[in-house]
Structures are given as structure tokens and as C-alpha cells.
Amino acid sequence: MKNVTLMLMGTLLLLSCSNRKNEVTGYAPVYGDLSEMTGVSLEPARTVENGGKVYVWGDLLYQVETGKGIHITDIADPAAPVQKGFIKAGGAQEVAVKNGLIYTNSQNDLVILKIENNKLQVVKRLPAAFGQLSSPALPPERGPFECPDRSKGIVIGWQKKTLINPACSY
Amino acid sequence: MKLKQFLMIMTSCILLVPGCKKGDTMTVSESGKGGSTARMTISGNYLYLVDHSKLHTYDISDPAQTLLLNTQNVGWNIETIFPYRDKLFIGSQTGMFVFDNSNPKKPQLQGQAQHLRSCDPVVADENFAYVTLRSNNNGCGGTLNQLNIYDIQGINVLSPKQVATLMMPAPQGLGLTNNILYVCMGTNGLNVIDVTDKTKPVSKKVLSDGTDFIDVIPYDHTLIAYVKGGFILYNIANPEDPQKIGAIHN
Structure with a gap:
């Protein structure tokens, strides 16, 4: 038994030695919780931070908050636009409206939303309709990277850091 | 007043959904208006979506049963789609594609105009298409910075003919x-151009106060400008002379 313990300790020492030699700068996945990321909800109006694409329907102007959702503003009086609310939709980039239904993307899904009595309802969700738009399957630069671990969630981005023996590269 | 009436019609439409939704005559007012940089647009009972290389057509006549009808290859580095009547204009980094949409279930490629590599949103009217080419920013590549006007009347649409170019930053x-x-034109301002003579576009004025202009939607007497940080509304009762009236931006 003692021998086994010694051998294990030796192995660990060896590993840590070799580890130090293989420190590289590369990318590690940033994980997100899928249900949290693809959830949509109606929230109170909020400040525009990084305004995106716009769509107008009737007296209502819809402006994407890039990556976060959609601002709804009443522009019946263009001199005094009134913010009515905010639809939280992670990954939002696109918006269109027909018959009061709001078509947008929730991450890579196409979602059709309806607001009724101040409640947001998902009329339809088409998974991965925006498939190739924003899926960060690989880091932004070639080189070594930390392999994604699916048990930790889905990859929503990459951050540069010092990696120890990264097993993946491209 | 016009906007109010519009909203009332909309409201009655929603109340009468079963009666209204199949009427094709209502489609324009039913579906509002988007900008020239959109990747997704609605025309009648169909939703069109472009990814980097393909055009996807969805039937949204019953939104709860939205159905992907077909997907077709268009080209590489597609960025925008803009509908006008029975046509769809698709902008890519290497050219403009015109699709005939008279069968909205399956748009057919009609013609295309190639140009050097750059970004290029498109808008159009019955007879002409207007394309901006922008270099460098956001990895678009190329060195061109200009507006191109193409003749798409009649059979010209098969091979849109460039009739004018106007350089601008x-x-x-x-x-x-x-x-x-x-x-x-980004921080270079908003260029107001008279295109009465398609072969001789004339810049009437440039609104420039440091605002970073990205896209616009003319909407009755209001011009909605998507600017960095939010939007600005201009009164365009006199289209040549937009007057800033309202804004929400940071």
C-alpha cells in the first residue's frame, strides 16, 4: 500500500512538473445556462445601452438592444417618444413585426412573441433557425483552446487566458 | 392623425384576426417597416431570413404553425434583405441579388450585380435599386466608399445596369x-440626396453633429434614424430638410 501511495505522489509530482512546462495562452469557453439564455420575458422599460436594428409598426418602434432584447417605444408623438417596455431575449439581433406579433431571435432560435394584457407569450419557437449567425463553436483565433465540457452548459463565448495542457486546438 | 388612424385599423384587425389574416390587400399595413440592414423581413404571409449564404422562406400565415418552406443557396457573406412589392433585394459583400417574389412561397433569383468586396445594404423602388458600398469597417474588406444606383426596369433586372455612382465616406x-x-455615413453624418434624376444623384445636405448614423426608416412624415446608442426621429414633411424632433439614446 505504501508503495502505491508513493508511486501516486511521484506521478502527481511529475504531472505538475510537466504542467508548468505546458502553460500556453489560449481560449477557454464561457458557459451559459441554456434555459436562462433562451428564456424570454416582458420587463419594465430600461435605458438603451447598445441600440441595434429598428422596426416600426403602427405607432410602435421596436429597437433591438444588441444581444439582450427589444425596447418598445410609442412614437405616436414623435416629439415625445414614450418607452413602453422591454422584451428580454438573449442574443437578440433581429426584429420584425406583423399583426402585433414580434418576430425576433432568442440566441439561434426564431421566436414569435405576443404581448397580451402585459403578459408575454411565445407563439412559436423554431430552434436553430438562425443556426449559422452566432454560434461560437470555435474560438475567434486559431491555436490551442480548452475543450468545451457540455456538462457545464452551452458555450456562449470565449475568453483568453493561460491554459495548462489544453487538449484541443485548430 | 395618420398614425392614430393607422393604429385604429391595426387594432380592429387584431380583433378580427380570423377575418383579416387571409386578406392579402392588408399586408403592407399589417407588417410595418424595417431598415436596410435587416437580415429578416416579412412580406405578406411570408418571412424571409438570410444567414451567411442562404435564403430561408417561412410561411407565417398561421404564426403558431410557422413552417420552413424551403432554403436556397444565394452566395457568400450575405448581410441584408429588403422587400419591395414582388421583389426581394439581398445584399452581400460581393454583390446585390434580386429575387422575383411573385411566387412568395419560393423566390426565384432574377438577376445580380457584382461589385468589389465591401458591405452593401440595398433599398429599391419600382425601377431602381440603391446600394451603398463601404470599405474596411467590421471586416468587410474592399476600398470602395460609394452609392451605386442600378436600373432594374423590365428585363434590365436580369443584369442590373449601373447608372450612377456618388462617392461619400x-x-x-x-x-x-x-x-x-x-x-x-456613421460619424460622417446623414447624407440627404435628391435622386429625381437617377443618373445624377445630388447631395442636398449632410446632417452632421457627431451622431453616429447606422440605418434609417422613412415612415410617413417621420424619419426614424438608428444611431449608435439608440434612435432619433426627424420630421421630413419637407423631405430635403429633416428636422430633429425627438430621440431616445444614451
Whole structure:
């Protein structure tokens, strides 16, 4: 038994030695919780931070908050636009409206939303309709990277850091 | 007043959904208006979506049963789609594609105009298409910074003929109303261009106060400008002379 313990300790020492030699700068996945990321909800109006694409329907102007959702503003009086609310939709980039239904993307899904009595309802969700738009399957630069671990969630981005023996590269 | 009436019609439409939704005559007012930089647009009972290389057509006549009808290859580095009547204009980094949409279930490629590599949103009217080419920013590549006008009348649409070019710094999103074309030029301003003579577009003025203009939607007497940080509304009762009236931006 003692021998086994010694051998294990030796192995660990060896590993840590070799580890130090293989420190590289590369990318590690940033994980997100899928249900949290693809959830949509109606929230109170909020400040525009990084305004995106716009769509107008009737007296209502819809402006994407890039990556976060959609601002709804009443522009019946263009001199005094009134913010009515905010639809939280992670990954939002696109918006269109027909018959009061709001078509947008929730991450890579196409979602059709309806607001009724101040409640947001998902009329339809088409998974991965925006498939190739924003899926960060690989880091932004070639080189070594930390392999994604699916048990930790889905990859929503990459951050540069010092990696120890990264097993993946491209 | 016009907007109010519009909203009332909309409201009655929603109340009468079963009666209204199949009427094709209502489609324009039912579906509002988007900008020139959109990747997704609605025309009648169909939703069109472009990814980097393909056009996807969805039937949204019953939104709860939205159905992907077909997907077709268009080209590489597609960025925008803009509908006008029975046509769809698709902008890519290497050219403009015109699709005949008279069968909205399956748009057919009609013609294309190639150009050097750059970004290029498109808007159009019955007879002409207006394309901005912008170099460099956001990895678009190329060295061109200009507005191109193409003749798409009749059979010309099969091979759109360039009839005019106007140079300007970093043109991006654009919008057309009453022979006035508004072209966003980022922090260089908003270019107000008279396109009455398609072969001789004339810049009437440039609104420039440091605002970063990205895209515009002319909407009745209001010009909606998507600017960095939010939006600005202009009164365009006189289209040549937009007056800032309201804004929400940071």
C-alpha cells in the first residue's frame, strides 16, 4: 500500500512538473445556462445601452438592444417618444413585426412573441433557425483552446487566458 | 392623425384576426417597416431570413404553425434583405441579388450585380435599386466608399445596369422616400440626396453633429434614424430638410 501511495505522489509530482512546462495562452469557453439564455420575458422599460436594428409598426418602434432584447417605444408623438417596455431575449439581433406579433431571435432560435394584457407569450419557437449567425463553436483565433465540457452548459463565448495542457486546438 | 388612424385599423384587425389574416390587400399595413440592414423581413404571409449564404422562406400565415418552406443557396457573406412589392433585394459583400417574389412561397433569383468586396445594404423602388458600398469597417474588406444606383426596369433586372455612382465616406444603411434618399455615413453624418434624376444623384445636405448614423426608416412624415446608442426621429414633411424632433439614446 505504501508503495502505491508513493508511486501516486511521484506521478502527481511529475504531472505538475510537466504542467508548468505546458502553460500556453489560449481560449477557454464561457458557459451559459441554456434555459436562462433562451428564456424570454416582458420587463419594465430600461435605458438603451447598445441600440441595434429598428422596426416600426403602427405607432410602435421596436429597437433591438444588441444581444439582450427589444425596447418598445410609442412614437405616436414623435416629439415625445414614450418607452413602453422591454422584451428580454438573449442574443437578440433581429426584429420584425406583423399583426402585433414580434418576430425576433432568442440566441439561434426564431421566436414569435405576443404581448397580451402585459403578459408575454411565445407563439412559436423554431430552434436553430438562425443556426449559422452566432454560434461560437470555435474560438475567434486559431491555436490551442480548452475543450468545451457540455456538462457545464452551452458555450456562449470565449475568453483568453493561460491554459495548462489544453487538449484541443485548430 | 395618420398614425392614430393607422393604429385604429391595426387594432380592429387584431380583433378580427380570423377575418383579416387571409386578406392579402392588408399586408403592407399589417407588417410595418424595417431598415436596410435587416437580415429578416416579412412580406405578406411570408418571412424571409438570410444567414451567411442562404435564403430561408417561412410561411407565417398561421404564426403558431410557422413552417420552413424551403432554403436556397444565394452566395457568400450575405448581410441584408429588403422587400419591395414582388421583389426581394439581398445584399452581400460581393454583390446585390434580386429575387422575383411573385411566387412568395419560393423566390426565384432574377438577376445580380457584382461589385468589389465591401458591405452593401440595398433599398429599391419600382425601377431602381440603391446600394451603398463601404470599405474596411467590421471586416468587410474592399476600398470602395460609394452609392451605386442600378436600373432594374423590365428585363434590365436580369443584369442590373449601373447608372450612377456618388462617392461619400463610409456609407451604410439607407432609406428612400419621394425621390429623396437618406444615406447613413456613421460619424460622417446623414447624407440627404435628391435622386429625381437617377443618373445624377445630388447631395442636398449632410446632417452632421457627431451622431453616429447606422440605418434609417422613412415612415410617413417621420424619419426614424438608428444611431449608435439608440434612435432619433426627424420630421421630413419637407423631405430635403429633416428636422430633429425627438430621440431616445444614451
